[in-house]
Structures are given as C-alpha cells and as structure tokens.
Amino acid sequence: MEPSAPALPGPYLIFLGDTTEPGFAKTAFGLRDWARERCVGEYALAEATVTAGLPLLTPREAVGKGARALVIGVANPGGFIPDAWVPPLIEAMAAGLDLIGGMHSRLTDMPPIREAARRHGRELFDIRTPPPDIPVATGRKRTGRRLLTVGTDCALGKKYTALSIARGLAARGLDATFRASGQTGILIAGEGIAIDSVVSDFASGAAELLSPNAAPEHIDVIEGQGSLFHPSYASVSLALLHGSQPDLFVVCHKPGRERILGHPGYTLPSIEDVIDLSIRNGRLTNPAIRCAGVSLATNELAEAEAARLIAETEERLSLPVADPIRGGPAFERLLDACTS
C-alpha cells in the first residue's frame, strides 16, 4: 500500500496558550474561519488575552462534546513550546485528548509530553513531520483533474484561494477536495503533507501522494507554497508543481507588494512572469497545463479601489480575476474558468 499522510483525529479543542499577540494565533483563526465544524471550542491559560471567539471549554468539557484532539493553535517567535504550556497539554491528554502540534519543536521530542502520552495512551501528531517512506516521484499521469494555486511571493493568499475555490466548486455540486501542503492547511483539512519539510529527493514524490488517482470528474484543489521567483523556496514550489501535475493553476498576488517579503533585493515578479514560468516548468509533467485566472488579496483596499484593480487586471490579462474573500460575480467567473 502507498504511504500517505495520516488523517488527524477531530473534532478539535483549540489551545491558545498564554498568547497576548493576535498575530501569533493565525492557526486558530484559520481553523475558526475554514474548519468551524472541526472545532468544539477553545482553551487558554489565564494570562491569554487572544480569543478565536469559540466556546471556552476545559479539556474535560471538550471531551464531553466529542473533541478527540487538542490542537496547538498558536505559535510563538522561534516556534518552541514554552514550559508554561506543558501542564495544560498533559492535562488535556489526561482528559482523553490526543495532541496535534505544527510548530518547529516537536511534541515527540519533549520527554515530559512523550511520557504523559505513553501513560495516558494518547497519540502525538507533529504535522510538520512528513509521513515515512515517501517514494521518489514517478512522473506518471494520474486520473482526475487538478488545480494548483501559485504565487508571486509567499503569504499572499495561496491557501485561502485554494480553500475558497474548493468550497465554491463544492457549492456548485462538483466533487472537489482541498489538498493541504502546509501546516495550517493540514489542520483545516484534517490531513495533508508539509511539502517544505520533505527531504528534497522525495519532495515531488510527496506532492504526487498528496493528490492521488481520482474519478475522472473529481477536482483536487491543491494549496501552493512559496513562488518560483522566491530565492529561498522556489525549489519547494517546483516540487509541488511537478508532483501535482496541475491541469490548471491560479496565480495569487497582493496588489502593492513590490518586493519579495524579507528579501528587499528581489523585485516581485509580474503576474505575467509567473504565468509564463509556471507553464514553462509545469508542462514537463502535464503538457496541457494552463492558467485559469488570478486571485488578488485586496483586504487592505477599499471596496471601490479593489473593484477597479480587479477590472483593470482582468482587462490587462484577458483572464478572470477576483478576490475570493470578497466573492461576488468576479469570483463566480473565476470558478467558471476552474471548471472549463
């Protein structure tokens, strides 16, 4: 049998630790916005001021409401688990919850956590850790249809765009599945593989596992990573592009961003450049690859300004352009293109 990412136990109780900085709770907010049905409530230490607005529950109460795992929904700079979190994490296991972590420091690398898990018969899931025995990519064409979100940079909506498209297609009664390639996406989907954590020899193979053979009309909507124009992560993006063998891709861009985040020496590529290089590289494993449209993250723009920019870009590229978060007719046209 082929290896694959283990499905995570759910529903979740979301742990907010002692977090006072909303910016550190992106995972909790992502779960609330995109997997509300997988979240029975939230649990935090007295010092915490951040909330995802979910029912406040103790681990025991959460178990009573059907929760099967506690998810660490916050990260702190450095991505380690502070000592203050250990007692509540152990309390959660004692109450009957498995633990799911997506931080750099692994739950399984922490002796007190590992020991308590053994004692209470609980499982620890470090979702950044790829499944074992990932094979080298075969390059063989798979059945079913695939769409991949790509970007002009990191952090401009590749995950939200893929989630929006998968949800929009499902709302039209189509058989679509969101495929997660990063930690927050994995928590939302309940499964997936963190491609950036796979040894490079096997990264394309991991991307092949992520969207397996499917029914001819089924559409996998795959969360992209990085950018082919990112000096640090382009090889992760290429592994995902080759292994996903997408029939279609959607370019994600944030208007106004002019330089690669954290790399001031690198000018942001144009959307046209990203379309061109994605096709040039992507046609290796799928000669029929084409661009379905563009997703603009206009969250920092006023309604009218966003609408103007979307219309302008649509005209310039002769492709559907939308902000999936704003939705509307523009997004419906993008969905049309994703099904054609």
Next chain:
Amino acid sequence: MEPSAPALPGPYLIFLGDTTEPGFAKTAFGLRDWARERCVGEYALAEATVTAGLPLLTPREAVGKGARALVIGVANPGGFIPDAWVPPLIEAMAAGLDLIGGMHSRLTDMPPIREAARRHGRELFDIRTPPPDIPVATGRKRTGRRLLTVGTDCALGKKYTALSIARGLAARGLDATFRASGQTGILIAGEGIAIDSVVSDFASGAAELLSPNAAPEHIDVIEGQGSLFHPSYASVSLALLHGSQPDLFVVCHKPGRERILGHPGYTLPSIEDVIDLSIRNGRLTNPAIRCAGVSLATNELAEAEAARLIAETEERLSLPVADPIRGGPAFERLLDACTS
C-alpha cells in the same frame, strides 16, 4: 559561525567488502580516478573479486602509511551494510581508522558499529546526512566566480565534467575549487553536502553554503544534480541552480540517450531546451548567468564518431563542445570559455 559540511579525515583506506560485481564499486573507482592522492590502498574480504588496483593493505598497515579513515567504497542493491562487513569495519576502528559511509543505511544507526566507535574513540561519518542547522537561502550575491554543471538527465557526466574543468583550470594556474553536491563527489573532495538529502525548505540554503564567499578571481566548479527536465529530481536541480548563483553553466549530455533514465514516458530534452530553462530559472539569483559550453559523454563511441559529433554539436550551438574525458583541443576551448 555559519554551519558547513565537516571536512572528512584522510587519506583513505578503501573498503571493497565481499563485492564481485564491478558495477557496485563505482565509488572506489571514482576515488582511484579522481583522488588517488587521498587513497593509501584498498582492503577487501576474501570473497571479493573486484579491485580498484590499489595496494592491498590491512587496516593496521594502512594506519602505518598514514591512513586516517576507512571509506566504504562499494554499494550493494538496497544500500544496506551486510552483517559480513561488520567485523572488518570494527577491526578498522580498532586499528585506529574512522569510518566514512555514503550508503542509505547509516553507520550511526548500527548499534554494534556505534558501540565499537565509542569503545575505540573513533568517529563515524555518514556523508549522505547533511550538516545540522542549514539556514534558509538568503539569495544574497556572494563574492567570487561560480560554474555549475547541469544536465539533460541524471548519470551522464555532471560530476566528471566538474572535476575535469576544476582540474583543467587549476592546471592553468587558476584558483579553482571542485564543490561536491553528491556522495562520491564528497569523498573525492573530502567535503561537500549531499543536496538531495537536505529538507526541501533548506536545499537552496545548503547550495549557498556549498560555495561560500571567495576571492574575486576564485572559481568554484560545482557538481550538478539531476536535471530541470527530470520528473523526480528537478526541484533538487533548481535548489542547486538558485543557491549556487552560477555565472556560467556547462550542459552535460550523453549522445544517443533518448529517454530519461527509468522514465520511458519522458523524452530527453534537447541541449537547447536545457540552456533556455537554466537561464530562465537561474537568472533569478544571478541575472548574468550564461552557458559556457557543452560536455558530451562519448565513452561508448569510437574516436572518429565522437569527434564528428562534437564538431557537429559545436557548429549547431555555436558554443564550445568537448568530452572532458577525451580532453584535447576541444576541451581546451571549453576551458577558455569557462575563464572568459
């Protein structure tokens, strides 16, 4: 201090195990051909029929001649270390040699080997295991000049071409260093990083470590991996291309090969395609990247046929073309292009 690949202890005693199939001794032959000065002799079990033609020495005799490490110079299908090899490997450590292995199964994962190393105060080097704490790539331009070998496929001379060019430039009195990105290359150079074994998020960062800042006239000649047209390994090739920031690249090709090895569904790209896509992708981190020439592996062709093919390709591409192993005026012209 930046992390870097540990320099390996040398000179070596090459271990041939009980090997009877020359095809399994490529590492031993590569060391004999390219790092003769690092090899004091060879050591094999009575059952072995394969030889690298080096002086036969026991570990104790080798230590007497200055050997500091025993290198496992053979691989067997599956890349594991058979039980029959364990006693001689322990004998080598008792005699005073460290152990260097490049097989998939790690020396450090074998309790009897690990225990003997502790007992004798010896070090174990698993060269497929990347150094710890490899940083994410910065994309910042480094000082010195860099040349990378790229390919139309795997296994058609990227390592031998880089070694030949580094040696040829050094013979001209130039300050050139071969940089190894794969296991055999690492043994030959005595240092390096196996890029394909690095977690994908850090693969370009590893390539940056591999060719650090250098004097303006210094040339790093970097061993390429895979091919941008390989359905399994293109992302490894891209990580190496972006992290190496090459000023020049040499395309390696094997005349007559029509399909990607092991992937009959994939037609080999043309040399022109490889030049184009290497520039398209490579200019991200070095806008001045260009092709210096082409290296043809003509070992299976007769002298005259090879010469004809080299001349034809040279005319078709208007670039220097040579088989570095054959050398001659064609190779001198390629070296000229590597210094221009």
